[in-house]
Amino acid sequence: MKRNINRARSQSWDAVAQWYVGWTGNNGSRYHRALAVPLLLEMLDPRAGEHIADLGCGPGILAPPVAARGASFVGIDLSPRLIAEARKSHGKSGRFVVGDVTRLPRHVHLPVGGFDAACFLLSIQDINPLDAAMASAARLLKPGGRLAVVMLHPCFRVPRQSGWGWDEGRGLKFRRLDSYLTPLAVPMQSHGNGTTRSYHRPLGAYAEALSLAGLALTGIREVGDLPVQGDSRADRRAAGEFPLFLGLRAVKL
Ligand SMILES: C[S@@+](CC[C@H](N)C(=O)[O-])C[C@H]1O[C@@H](n2cnc3c(N)ncnc32)[C@H](O)[C@@H]1O
Numbered sequence: 633m634k635r636n637i638n639r640a641r642s643q644s645w646d647a648v649a650q651w652y653v654g655w656t657g658n659n660g661s662r663y664h665r666a667l668a669v670p671l672l673l674e675m676l677d678p679r680a681g682e683h684i685a686d687l688g689c690g691p692g693i694l695a696p697p698v699a700a701r702g703a704s705f706v707g708i709d710l711s712p713r714l715i716a717e718a719r720k721s722h723g724k725s726g727r728f729v730v731g732d733v734t735r736l737p738r739h740v741h742l743p744v745g746g747f748d749a750a751c752f753l754l755s756i757q758d759i760n761p762l763d764a765a766m767a768s769a770a771r772l773l774k775p776g777g778r779l780a781v782v783m784l785h786p787c788f789r790v791p792r793q794s795g796w797g798w799d800e801g802r803g804l805k806f807r808r809l810d811s812y813l814t815p816l817a818v819p820m821q822s823h824g825n826g827t828t829r830s831y832h833r834p835l836g837a838y839a840e841a842l843s844l845a846g847l848a849l850t851g852i853r854e855v856g857d858l859p860v861q862g863d864s865r866a867d868r869r870a871a872g873e874f875p876l877f878l879g880l881r882a883v884k885l
Contacts, residue, residue: 637831640817642710642734642760645690647826649713653691658721660693664754666858667877668782669697672753675780675851675879678703682748685772687733687765688755692718695726703748706741708733734764736771744771749778757783760817760831762841770845773884779847785854785878786838791818791830796870805870835878842882851881 680702689707705726718728731737816832854875
C-alpha cells in the first residue's frame with residue numbers, strides 16, 4: 633500500500649541489516665562496485681586531507697575508497713546493526729555514528745561546518761523528509777563544500793510505477809511509467825524480519841531541496857544499467873538507453 637509521503641518518516645534498515653550485508657558483501661554489490669561507487673567518487677572527487685561525511689552510510693562500503701584517496705571518512709546511519717557492521721568491516725578506514733540525518737545529533741565526529749564534502753550513496757531515496765536531510769548535509773559542510781548524491785534515476789525508476797514493455801510491431805523494448813509527479817512512500821519487498829520504505833519524488837523536488845538548503849547544483853550524470861550475458865540486442869539497447877542511476881553534484885553557497 634502506498635502512503636502519503638508527507639506523513640511518513642524514514643526508518644532504519646535494522647530489521648533487514650543481515651539481508652543487506654549478505655547482498656552487498658564487504659565491498660558492495662556488483663551495482664555498487666561497477667556503477668554506483670565509481671559514479672559517487674566522480675561526483676564527490678575526494679582529495680587527500682579532506683573530511684568527508686556519508687549520510688545513510690549503511691555498512692560503510694564507501695569508507696575504503698575514500699580513505700584510499702587520503703581523505704578522512706565519517707559515516708552516519710539510523711541502523712545500529714549496520715553501523716556495528718561498518719565498524720567491524722571498515723573501522724580502519726573511517727568512523728561511524730548512529731544517528732538520524734533528518735535530525736542530526738550533536739556529536740564530536742559531526743562538527744557543524746566541519747566537512748569539505750558530504751554524500752548520499754543510494755540512501756537519499758530511503759530518507760524522509762528530504763528537505764531536512766539536505767539541510768543536514770548543508771549544515772555539515774564548510775562554505776564552498778561539495779555535496780554528491782547518487783540515486784536510482786527518479787525519472788525512469790519509480791518503485792512499483794515503472795517497468796519494461798515490449799512493442800511487438802516495432803520489435804522494441806520500451807520503458808513504461810505509470811506515475812511520476814506524485815511523491816510516494818512505497819513499502820518495498822520484505823527481507824528477513826522487515827520491510828523498508830522507498831520515497832519517490834520527481835526530479836524537481838531534489839532541485840528544490842538543494843536550493844532550499846543553500847546548495848547550488850553544479851553537475852548531473854546519468855548512467856545506464858550493466859550488460860547481462862545472454863541479453864538480446866533489444867535488452868542491451870534498452871539497458872544503455874534508459875539510465876539506472878542519477879548522480880548530482882552541488883556546492884554550498
Ligand atoms: C539502501 S541503504 C544504502 C546504504 C549505503 N549507503 C550503501 O550504499 O550500501 C539506505 C540506508 O539509509 C539509512 N537511513 C534511512 N533513513 C535514515 C535516516 N533518517 N538517517 C540515517 N540513515 C537513514 C538506512 O538505515 C539504510 O542503511
